[in-house]
Amino acid sequence: MHVLEVNHLKKSFGAVQAVKNVSFQVKQGEVFTIIGPNGAGKTTTLEMIEGLVPPDQGDITFGELNWKKNGEAIKKKIGVQPQLSAMFDLLTPSEHLQLFASFYDKNRPEEEILKTVNLTEHKDKQVRNLSGGQRQRLAIGLAMIGDPEIIFLDEPTTGLDPQARRNLWDIILRLKHLDKTIILTTHYMDEAEQLSDRVCIIDQGEIVTTDQPDALIKRLTVEREVRLSFLGHEEAAIDSEKILNKLSVVSHIDRDSTELKIWTEDPEYTLLELFNYTKQQNYQVDQISIREMSLEDVFIEFTGKEWRD
Amino acid sequence: MARLMNQFKQMFLMHLKITFREKQAWFWGLFFPVILMVIFMFIFADSDDDFEASVAVVEENPNEVSTAISDQIEVIPVLNVDHQLESQSEAEQLIKDQDVTAAIVLPQSEEDSDVLLLVNAEDEQSTTTQVVSGVLSNIVQQMNLQVVGASETYAVDFQTVTTGEHELSYQDFLLTGLIALAVAQGGLFGMIDLVDMRRKGLIKRLRMTPVNMSLFGLSDMMMRLLFSVIQIFVLALIGVFLFNATLHINILGLVVLFIVGALSFNAIGYFISSFSKTTEATWALRTFLAF
Numbered sequence: 001m002h003v004l005e006v007n008h009l010k011k012s013f014g015a016v017q018a019v020k021n022v023s024f025q026v027k028q029g030e031v032f033t034i035i036g037p038n039g040a041g042k043t044t045t046l047e048m049i050e051g052l053v054p055p056d057q058g059d060i061t062f063g064e065l066n067w068k069k070n071g072e073a074i075k076k077k078i079g080v081q082p083q084l085s086a087m088f089d090l091l092t093p094s095e096h097l098q099l100f101a102s103f104y105d106k107n108r109p110e111e112e113i114l115k116t117v118n119l120t121e122h123k124d125k126q127v128r129n130l131s132g133g134q135r136q137r138l139a140i141g142l143a144m145i146g147d148p149e150i151i152f153l154d155e156p157t158t159g160l161d162p163q164a165r166r167n168l169w170d171i172i173l174r175l176k177h178l179d180k181t182i183i184l185t186t187h188y189m190d191e192a193e194q195l196s197d198r199v200c201i202i203d204q205g206e207i208v209t210t211d212q213p214d215a216l217i218k219r220l221t222v223e224r225e226v227r228l229s230f231l232g233h234e235e236a237a238i239d240s241e242k243i244l245n246k247l248s249v250v251s252h253i254d255r256d257s258t259e260l261k262i263w264t265e266d267p268e269y270t271l272l273e274l275f276n277y278t279k280q281q282n283y284q285v286d287q288i289s290i291r292e293m294s295l296e297d298v299f300i301e302f303t304g305k306e307w308r309d
Numbered sequence: 310m311a312r313l314m315n316q317f318k319q320m321f322l323m324h325l326k327i328t329f330r331e332k333q334a335w336f337w338g339l340f341f342p343v344i345l346m347v348i349f350m351f352i353f354a355d356s357d358d359d360f361e362a363s364v365a366v367v368e369e370n371p372n373e374v375s376t377a378i379s380d381q382i383e384v385i386p387v388l389n390v391d392h393q394l395e396s397q398s399e400a401e402q403l404i405k406d407q408d409v410t411a412a413i414v415l416p417q418s419e420e421d422s423d424v425l426l427l428v429n430a431e432d433e434q435s436t437t438t439q440v441v442s443g444v445l446s447n448i449v450q451q452m453n454l455q456v457v458g459a460s461e462t463y464a465v466d467f468q469t470v471t472t473g474e475h476e477l478s479y480q481d482f483l484l485t486g487l488i489a490l491a492v493a494q495g496g497l498f499g500m501i502d503l504v505d506m507r508r509k510g511l512i513k514r515l516r517m518t519p520v521n522m523s524l525f526g527l528s529d530m531m532m533r534l535l536f537s538v539i540q541i542f543v544l545a546l547i548g549v550f551l552f553n554a555t556l557h558i559n560i561l562g563l564v565v566l567f568i569v570g571a572l573s574f575n576a577i578g579y580f581i582s583s584f585s586k587t588t589e590a591t592w593a594l595r596t597f598l599a600f
């Protein structure tokens with residue numbers, strides 16, 4: 001069942017085409033991540049879906065509901081954490097939650113939310129005295145207070161330190177366990193890989209590709225990069241290089257003294273052959289690694305561009 | 310219905326808390342007018358005869374701001390504008406000759422907000438100088454508010470100061486005037502200001518929720534009303550009991566003034582923001598309606 005369907009969204013600001021032709025569907029209970037560099041059109045896409053920015057073209061439907069006819073009903077179903085969340089500096093997290101709770105028919109309990117976003121200890125501090133991470137967590141808490149079915153999080157971890165980012169990942173996974181549908185944007189590849197059921201890579205207002213993170217990675221060219229280094233003399237590396245070059249699965253090798261970088265279509269077979277040889281020759285292998293393919297490689301592969309964070 | 314009541318209650322509580330925690334609101338709304346009143350009351354406590362300072366106004370380069378200020382100066386009974394000059398040197402000569410107590414040099418252009426007060430060096434510490442500069446800084450203060458875009462409230466309010474009976478003693482004049490001033494300022498300072506909320510993106514944040522924006526506006530007005538009542542009460546208490554002033558206030562008039570002035574301006578704002586889809590459009594409309 002699709003809880004959200006977006007078809008052919010377009011939005012321009014003057015001469016800037018922020019969103020060119022964006023379509024996707026989101027299933028109930030999934031974490032759907034929109035990832036792309038700054039300026040790719042993530043926020044604009046979300047704001048159109050959230051009913052804040054009217055699209056120039058395209059449709060947005062939440063099941064049977066659309067913004068034209070069912071605006072109020074949609075607002076009750078969704079929770080939003082905007083990229084820059086404005087809050088009342090002089091009110092506390094607890095007071096924010098109570099105020100926002102009064103806007104909705106149903107609520108999640110305040111204590112539960114404070115616990116989920118780790119703010120129980122700070123619930124009575126005025127917002128102006130909270131740290132960036134604490135504010136961000138409050139913003140997520142506010143997105144949850146009306147017990148929404150769909151939660152939108154716009155770059156929830158941008159600008160946070162690594163520890164705070166991990167904490168937020170936990171929060172997002174907790175929301176997922178509550179069976180919420182989560183639509184997330186980020187420009188951190190590792191985050192998209194860790195959290196999402198599906199990712200949608202967007203660049204310059206256009207969707208590059210959409211799929212499960214591991215499926216995207218599998219789609220990449222089969223070649224993998226294997227690195228290894230030998231103990232002792234260069235000899236071991238030089239001899240190994242000769243042997244490996246004879247294998248048809250190996251396309252290319254770089255050698256730097258005792259270190260080898262091997263590009264191969266079949267890392268397992270390549271290593272097996274290599275180890276047979278090194279054992280025979282009594283060469284000692286020191287370190288070995290196979291580079292993990294990541295979404296970053298997917299982005300580079302699909303756009304032909306460097307990924308800039 | 311119960312939900313709407315709860316929503317209203319929460320919003321009012323929010324306004325109450327914010328107002329209570331906003332030191333600016335207390336300072337400008339209560340402390341400042343009280344201090345101003347106490348100072349002025351003491352200055353005039355012994356003088357039975359009318360106090361008047363004769364001043365010259367220098368307007369070298371008439372513009373919107375300078376005209377507005379000079380209009381304000383003219384309606385203030387304490388200041389008698391005896392000379393309208395076009396250059397600062399003429400004014401300096403008049404001061405030297407002791408023809409006027411002070412000269413007020415108005416801003417050269419709309420961007421330049423400096424108002425210069427010229428006085429005779431020997432008089433620098435005199436009561437008159439202090440009164441004139443006090444009044445003047447108050448006007449400039451008001452002008453700043455106008456620049457911020459809250460013109461309606463002030464313009465309406467100042468009239469109550471001048472349309473009172475002519476036989477007012479200065480105590481009475483001050484009391485009445487300061488109350489009106491405080492009410493006007495209270496409506497502008499400290500409390501949640503729609504313009505400021507929009508600037509910070511709070512309106513946008515609220516629009517992501519099923520909030521009822523008219524309730525929001527209503528609770529804001531209730532808070533302003535409450536604050537004004539407190540202001541009037543405190544100022545009147547101090548004025549009447551400490552300085553024996555008579556309260557020349559038409560409560561009904563003040564209520565009407567409050568409603569017509571502050572509310573209409575804000576109400577229109579709330580009304581529009583609860584309808585209009587985009588913030589930019591709302592802004593344009595609000596600005597348009599303000600004139």
Ligand SMILES: Nc1ncnc2c1ncn2[C@@H]1O[C@H](COP(=O)(O)OP(=O)(O)O)[C@@H](O)[C@H]1O
Pocket residue numbers: 013016017018036037038039040041042043044045
């Ligand atoms: N209100 C606006 N007015 C003009 N240009 C805008 C506006 N909002 C976004 N843009 C432009 O649209 C593009 C996409 O922006 P945005 O959706 O914020 O990207 P992202 O969230 O992916 O960083 C950018 O080039 C940005 O400058």
Ligand SMILES: [Mg+2]
Pocket residue numbers: 042043044083154155
């Ligand atoms: Mg963004």
